[in-house]
Amino acid sequence: MNIFPLKINNLNYSVNENTILKDIHLTCEKNTLTIIAGNNGSGKSTLLKILHGLIKVPINTVRWGDYSTSNIKINQSMVFQTPILLNRTTYDNLAYVTKKKNITEKFYVEKIIEKLNIKIISDINAKYLSGGERQKVAIAMSIIGSPKVIFMDEPTSQLDPAYKNEIENIIVDLSNNGVKIFLTSHDISQIRRIGKEIIFLDKGKLIYHDCIEKFFKDKHCDLVNNYINYG
């Protein structure tokens, strides 16, 4: 199943006559860690939710290869800015997702726990975990079933530098192993460290889409320059 390239054609999205996204056209290839950047209210999270099918748009607006978003949702997962975990232990949260994805492989949960080095918290209820631990569990949940695409909505925005570094390493590792990552971020140093491609939005409009190196070399308008200098 080839779900790349991702093509977005004339994407418009409004809520109560407020335009959230306007005239978005773009094509994304596989195997790149794509950063979606932009100021608050630029439509980053909405774009992620649309790409993941959490917000419905006309079927031909977003195409994954020859498929629509609903056809390939099983190959996607999402990590939210504030991790959403069930009121159960880490192990049970992972077991829940494993069951819902119909994975019958023995010791699958144990493998995921080992992969993300979260054995120490596997028997602790999610409500007692720290922000960083919760985010690691959320990422562990997102990689269950080996999705081809993972959407991450500012996954490190609430974390201290140590956890930020640990989570970034996990994200880069996933990307290097062929998982397409879409990540929203405000953190310009993080964008520089891990990004390969950038989509820059402003007030719902796409104003830049290219590789990261080029983004930092190119001349930009004041808005993007401010973002680069103060982000």
Added chain:
Amino acid sequence: MLINILETAFNLIITLNDDLFEIINLSLKVTLSALIIAVSISIPFGAFLVFYKNKFQSFIVLIANTLMGMPPVVLGLLIYTLVSKKGIFGFLDILYTPTAMILAQTLLITPIVISLTYEEIYKKNKEYDLLLNSLNLNNFSKLKTLIYECRYALLTVALTGFGRASAEVGAVMIVGGNINHFTRVMTTAIAFETSRGSIELAVALGLILLLISLLITLLIKSLRKIS
């Protein structure tokens, strides 16, 4: 005088007085039956309402919220007119039987359980909506997950219903008739025994009711802590 009454009341409890425990036994049977029926209907229905998003959803929730405050005597009167000999369900012949009392208590607590279940599941759904949609679950799977996640809160809802049903007097008095050894429950017995001056048995039953109320409160408190 009060000390004498209390002493006699405690004696009735300690000596396992037959009349007293017959009344307690029937009360628990009626209330628990009503609770099981109401919970079996109302929890799935209240949860279903969260996903049934159209104009009827808010109307049904509004009705349930309104009926939460329905005076039991009015409900008793309504059931009486329905199941009395001349009523449309008169052929069932259940007036002045425990069945009618179970029906009254079920109808009394059903709106409460529906409304509180809806509130709990609605809150949980808001919390987990993105995750459950991200996992591409159908509504039935979501519902199962949300009910499981709300399990302690829903137990509290059930206990609230139990508390309301066990403390109710008006409806069971009207449809049960307070017949000795047949439809006499704690609340109706308290009213009856007090009216005829047999205050000791009334106090003993009152103490048992208070004890049940205390147990429910403690259970709700500990369930809230867990959830």
